[in-house]
Amino acid sequence: MSSEKSSCPPTVVSSTSSKGPDLKNAKESKVVEDIKKAIENKDFLLAASITQKYLEDTNNIPLNIAVTGESGVGKSTFVNAFRGIDNRDERAAPTGEVETTMKPEAYPHPTYPNVTLWDLPGIGTTRFPADQYMKHVEFEKFDFFILVSAIRFNENDAKLAKEIKKMGKKLFFVRSKIDHNLRDAQRSQREYDEEKILQKIREYCIQGLEKQGVESPQVFLVSSFDLHLYEFPALQDTMERELPSHKRDVLILALPNVCKSTINKKKEVFRSQIKYYALLSATVAAVPIPGMSIMVDVGILVKVLQGYLFGFGLDKMSLEKCSSATNTPLDELRAMLNCICSGKDVTKELVLLMLKSTTVALIGLAAEEGSRWIPFIGIPIAAALSFTTIYTFLSSILNKLSVDAENIVTKALGIK
Numbered sequence: 001m002s003s004e005k006s007s008c009p010p011t012v013v014s015s016t017s018s019k020g021p022d023l024k025n026a027k028e029s030k031v032v033e034d035i036k037k038a039i040e041n042k043d044f045l046l047a048a049s050i051t052q053k054y055l056e057d058t059n060n061i062p063l064n065i066a067v068t069g070e071s072g073v074g075k076s077t078f079v080n081a082f083r084g085i086d087n088r089d090e091r092a093a094p095t096g097e098v099e100t101t102m103k104p105e106a107y108p109h110p111t112y113p114n115v116t117l118w119d120l121p122g123i124g125t126t127r128f129p130a131d132q133y134m135k136h137v138e139f140e141k142f143d144f145f146i147l148v149s150a151i152r153f154n155e156n157d158a159k160l161a162k163e164i165k166k167m168g169k170k171l172f173f174v175r176s177k178i179d180h181n182l183r184d185a186q187r188s189q190r191e192y193d194e195e196k197i198l199q200k201i202r203e204y205c206i207q208g209l210e211k212q213g214v215e216s217p218q219v220f221l222v223s224s225f226d227l228h229l230y231e232f233p234a235l236q237d238t239m240e241r242e243l244p245s246h247k248r249d250v251l252i253l254a255l256p257n258v259c260k261s262t263i264n265k266k267k268e269v270f271r272s273q274i275k276y277y278a279l280l281s282a283t284v285a286a287v288p289i290p291g292m293s294i295m296v297d298v299g300i301l302v303k304v305l306q307g308y309l310f311g312f313g314l315d316k317m318s319l320e321k322c323s324s325a326t327n328t329p330l331d332e333l334r335a336m337l338n339c340i341c342s343g344k345d346v347t348k349e350l351v352l353l354m355l356k357s358t359t360v361a362l363i364g365l366a367a368e369e370g371s372r373w374i375p376f377i378g379i380p381i382a383a384a385l386s387f388t389t390i391y392t393f394l395s396s397i398l399n400k401l402s403v404d405a406e407n408i409v410t411k412a413l414g415i416k
Contacts, residue, residue, distance in 0.1 A: 024246040027054075035279065048283040055276050063115045063243075063250045064141050066104075068160070069148035070122035074176035074224055078148055079117045081224040083109050084256050084318075086325070093119050104137050111310045115254040118142065123156045134163050143247060144170040144239065150177045153205060158212035165215075170242045172218050175205050178230050179223040198230070228258040228413045236262060257313045259415060260406050266311050267402040271395070277304055278391035285386035297390060298348050301355075304394060305346045312405035314342045319408070326412040336407035339400035358393060 031054045038047035065082075069075040076093035085092050093107050109115040120137050128136050139145075145164050147157055153173060164171045181201060186192045198221055209217040218238060220231040236255050240248055249269045255262050277300055284296045309315040313322065314337070323330040337343055340354055409415050 023244060024249075027246070035283075039283070044283045048280055051276055051280045051283060055273065055280070058249075058273070060114045061247055061250050063247050063254070064118060064143050065116070066118045066120050066137070066139070066142040066145045067148060068120035068122060068137075068145065070154075070156070073122075073148050073150040075122075075148045076119060077224040078146070078174065078176060078222070079107055079119050081227055082117055082256065083107060084313075084321070085110060086321070093117075109254045112250070112254045115250060123160045129159075131163055133160065134167060139164070139167060139169060142169065144172065144242060146172050146174055148174045148176050149205075150175075150180075153209050153212075153217075155212060158209060158214050161209070161214045161217070172220060172235060172238065173205065173209065174235065175201060175219055175221050176224060178221045179226055227256055228409075228415060233259045233261065240265075253311050257405060257409055258413070260409060263312065263402055263405045263409065266405075267398060270308060270311065270398055274391055274394045274398070277394060278387045281390040282383040282387035285383045297386065298351050298355075300390070301351045301393070302346050302348055305341055305351065305397065308398060308401050309341065309346065312401055313408065314339075314401060314404055316343055316345065319343055322408065322412050328412045333408055333411060336411050337404045338407075339397065339404050341397070342401060342404045354397070355393070358396070 031050060034050050035047045038044070038050060067075055067079050076095040077087060079093045080087055080089070080095070087095050091107070091110060093105065103121065105119045107117045107119060109117070118137075123133050147153070147161065149157060153161075157173075161171055161173075178198070178201070182194060182197060185197050202219055202221060205219045206217055209219070220235040220238075222232045222235065223230055236258075240251055243251055249272070252262070252265045252269050255266075257263055257266075281297050281300060306315075310318070313319070319333055320330060322328070323333055334343055340357065341350060344350060
């Protein structure tokens with residue numbers, strides 16, 4: 001599976017997005033204002049509660065992705081690959097040449113269960129024409145559609161595409177099994193030129209759809225067994241651009257780590273949340289109960305660092321799966337890790353060890369606990385110290401983990 005080819009496609013399909021109002025920024029502004037009012041009223045528990053609820057709501061925004069196509073086109077394999085699950089996994093969508101899906105089947109993401117990929121029956125396998133098919137699968141609940149084909153997009157695909165567009169939903173065409181096409185071409189052609197073959201396949205798909213009345217179809221060439229090759233990274237970028245802001249971060253975190261740009265985007269999503277975890281720590285620090293702040297801080301850090309490891313694929317299970325899928329010895333992958341928590345189970349003991357190894361963080365927490373009892377000014381000082389300590393600590397660890405994630409991608413997938 002290792003390859004030195006670039007993970008970037010020859011062309012990235014541009015698109016115009018109509019996402020509507022920026023719900024993310026509007027909600028964030030409202031939350032900040034509510035927290036500010038609670039702090040002004042010295043209701044620090046309320047401020048902590050608001051912050052906690054905002055983080056929970058943000059991390060549980062639902063995202064529903066519909067995947068459809070006729071039998072045998074690699075639809076289920078694509079669903080599994082997107083979720084980072086092997087076809088043999090008990091949680092995998094069943095694969096095979098015979099169409100078994102006669103109603104929408106939900107397959108939650110293993111790490112982010114608020115993200116669900118839906119395996120829809122191919123329109124040609126149901127009794128419903130295109131317009132009734134949309135009602136049958138309850139199209140309203142899907143954020144966007146992915147239509148998969150292994151050869152060409154047929155009349156049924158075109159009818160469905162026009163119905164989806166008519167109803168204001170986004171649709172992306174995935175031409176699957178590209179690795180099969182290239183392998184066959186390499187065996188049969190005297191002068192093998194991969195770029196020309198890919199361009200020919202792309203043009204064939206686009207022209208076929210346009211002849212059937214589909215305007216400006218977005219077609220992406222994908223191999224579900226080698227997502228880092230060909231145009232899956234371009235599909236990722238396009239899906240991200242088309243989503244409204246409050247769902248964009250949800251998609252980014254759920255994407256498989258197939259290129260460094262995805263890792264960098266995940267890093268920025270995680271970074272945008274650090275201030276809220278630091279603020280949660282600061283509001284708890286303002287509550288005058290001995291030992292409570294440090295206990296809460298450690299609990300926060302355990303949860304956040306676990307989330308970082310899962311998101312970057314640096315937890316033990318993900319590293320083992322990566323080793324197996326890419327035929328890279330696990331010891332070689334572990335040798336690429338530098339952050340103390342990479343590849344480990346995050347426990348309170350490990351977090352305390354990490355804090356001890358970070359002198360500034362440890363001093364900050366100790367000073368916070370002591371300053372709380374200074375008359376008049378103690379609580380503001382404790383809160384400020386807590387905020388700064390948690391913010392600095394998480395920012396530092398996040399930088400180290402993102403480097404580890406890039407090292408793993410470079411080693412396992414051969415991406416420069």
